[in-house]
Amino acid sequence: MTYISEITNVMEYEALAKEKLPKMVYDYYASGAEDQWTLQENRNAFSRILFRPRILRDVSKIDMTTTVLGFNISMPIMIAPTAFQKMAHPEGECATARAASAAGTIMTLSSWATSSVEEVSSTGPGIRFFQLYVTKDRNVDAQLVKRAERAGFKAIALTVDTPRLGRREADIKNRFVLPPHLTLKNYEGLYFGKMDKTDDSGLASYVANQIDRSLNWKDVKWLQTITSLPILVKGVLTAEDASLAIQYGAAGIIVSNHGARQLDYVPATVMALEEVVHAAKGRVPVFLDGGVRRGTDVFKALALGASGVFVGRPVPFSLAVDGEAGVRKVLQMLRDEFELTMALSGCRSLKEITRNHVVTHWDTPGAVARL
Secondary structure, eight states, rough: OOOGOOSSSSSSHHHHHHHHHHHHHHHHHHSSSTHHHHHHHHHHHOOOOOOOOOSSOOOOOOOOEEETTEEEEEEEEOOOOOOOOGGTOOTHHHHHHHHHHHHHHOOETTTTTTOOHHHHTTTOOOOEEEOOBBBSSSHHHHHHHHHHHTOOEEEEEEEEOOOOOOHHHHHHHHHHHOOTOOHHHHHHHHOOOOOOSSEEEEEEEEHHHHBBBBOOHHHHHHHHHHHOOOOOEEEEHHHHHHHHHHHHTOOOEEEEEGGTTTTOOOHHHHHHHHHHHHHHHHHOEEEESSSSSSSHHHHHHTTOSEEEEOTTTTHEEEEEEHHHHHHHHHHHHHHHHHHHHHHHHTTTTTGGGOOGGGEEEOOOHHHHHHH
């Protein structure tokens, strides 16, 4: 058995979290959609990218700093939105916010957080983004966005891949429901129904009742009329949608398959990345989430054109094991591994990481033909 003091990589937190968390909670965080093929592929695809390291480059000084939407951060590794973090630890999203701030990076807060935008803001300074699900009640959405803006959040990450919830069979088996002592804090005081125990996943039923299936590109424009915050479109996997996102005013794109929790048999995000990067043509930054567990993964994503990565599941797993200190350690381990990868590849700054530093072992003729 691994003890907290012996943890040497991000993956080890998942095994410890599995021992510690109730099955329903662990399964909610860990599982993907249907056959979970894409869930495995998000990790496996990184192993099909190999390095072409350059030598004798004087790597005595390594600079990992970067800017995202004009905000200076310490490294291109940020925190993705994950829901219901108080299921993992009593301090939930507030602990995550403090860890991100201490690491000098960005945290994205989920709409479905168990801590409110105001509570997260009150943890202290930090650059934070707010992830938004568009519901059937645009007034609720507008209120939420305005509250996030007032609380000092700096961007909206609009999730666009969830007109319906993917079929997560573990949640159906477990009849997943939010534990009774927790609530969707951002929606407290707004009439927004309750997540009840059902014959399948309580979350799936809840989402079916709240999320707007009619969401379309015009809503991206609508969002720009209610906020001056930049909008990141989260859930893009194709060149066509990357072009449309830019056309409709996105300030950035997050290549994401929702942690493989929505449509199974979509490609790993790192496989879809280059297609999106080429379509963006440098007009907006492109980010990636999904399967990032090593500093080598971060380097590979940047070499394929990403401006940065977001890390998802390691956050609730490390929270469950060691609270804020766990999340801090995840960010520190990824940072240290990324710095080492840069040094051993002969790169002293992010701008020195190029496509020539990696070779990909996959064949995507459709994407190549289109580009």
